[in-house]
Amino acid sequence: MDRKFLSLFAVILLLCFLSSCSSHPEEQILKRYFSALQLNDNATLSTMAIEPVAMETESWKIISVGEEVVDSFALPDMSADEARLKKELEDHVGITLDARDTWDNAVYEGERARTRAARRAAQKKAEELKVKYDEVLNEHKELQKSYNEAKAAAAKEEEIATFSLGTGEMPTIRSFTGDVHKKEVDVKTEGESGVKNYRVKLRRYILKDETTGVTHRGRWIIVKFQALS
Numbered sequence: 001m002d003r004k005f006l007s008l009f010a011v012i013l014l015l016c017f018l019s020s021c022s023s024h025p026e027e028q029i030l031k032r033y034f035s036a037l038q039l040n041d042n043a044t045l046s047t048m049a050i051e052p053v054a055m056e057t058e059s060w061k062i063i064s065v066g067e068e069v070v071d072s073f074a075l076p077d078m079s080a081d082e083a084r085l086k087k088e089l090e091d092h093v094g095i096t097l098d099a100r101d102t103w104d105n106a107v108y109e110g111e112r113a114r115t116r117a118a119r120r121a122a123q124k125k126a127e128e129l130k131v132k133y134d135e136v137l138n139e140h141k142e143l144q145k146s147y148n149e150a151k152a153a154a155a156k157e158e159e160i161a162t163f164s165l166g167t168g169e170m171p172t173i174r175s176f177t178g179d180v181h182k183k184e185v186d187v188k189t190e191g192e193s194g195v196k197n198y199r200v201k202l203r204r205y206i207l208k209d210e211t212t213g214v215t216h217r218g219r220w221i222i223v224k225f226q227a228l229s
Helices: 003-023 025-038 042-048 075-112 116-165
Strands: 059-065 069-072 177-191 194-209 214-217 221-227
Touching: 025 042, 025 059, 025 177, 025 194, 025 221, 075 116, 116 194, 116 221
Parallel strands: none
Antiparallel strands: 059 177, 069 177, 177 194, 194 214, 194 221
């Protein structure tokens, strides 16, 4: 057979393969995932999924594939929100301590009051200040909760993005821009424990480092297996 024809045929096969991977990434990654699962290859599973799920399965098939959704990379905004809440929380520490000190001082004054009228007045003042302190303390707790949630969400998004890019730690990733491609795939599995359905959430990050101008094209990864039945 002509060598030129063989070369052309090989190129066509390669293009078809790449096109298939691009058009149906869910088929490729799930095929590799379930193959590794049947071999108990945890090392391979951990390269494809943020949270690998062990399941007993002898066969599987894709039931439905959702439309691909593209969102803007949210980590820069999430990081900014985390920094804002951290600053508010730090500023509120002094406010909370001042409210506590004011209440403590009122209690102390009541303890040192010499007359019954003075003690009653001091007690009333202390009670009012205690109510105010409780309000300030509750505000502080809410700020702490909001900050903790924002911090955890940003850290998780950074972990997932870095995992998709597959380049190890990226100290400046929180300043990157770009898109996040998402797909949801419903899968049916069959094993000794019966039939189970899962919704598999996939993502791919394509991000640009604005400092260097380099675009990082991440791979499709499994973010989560959500049991449906």
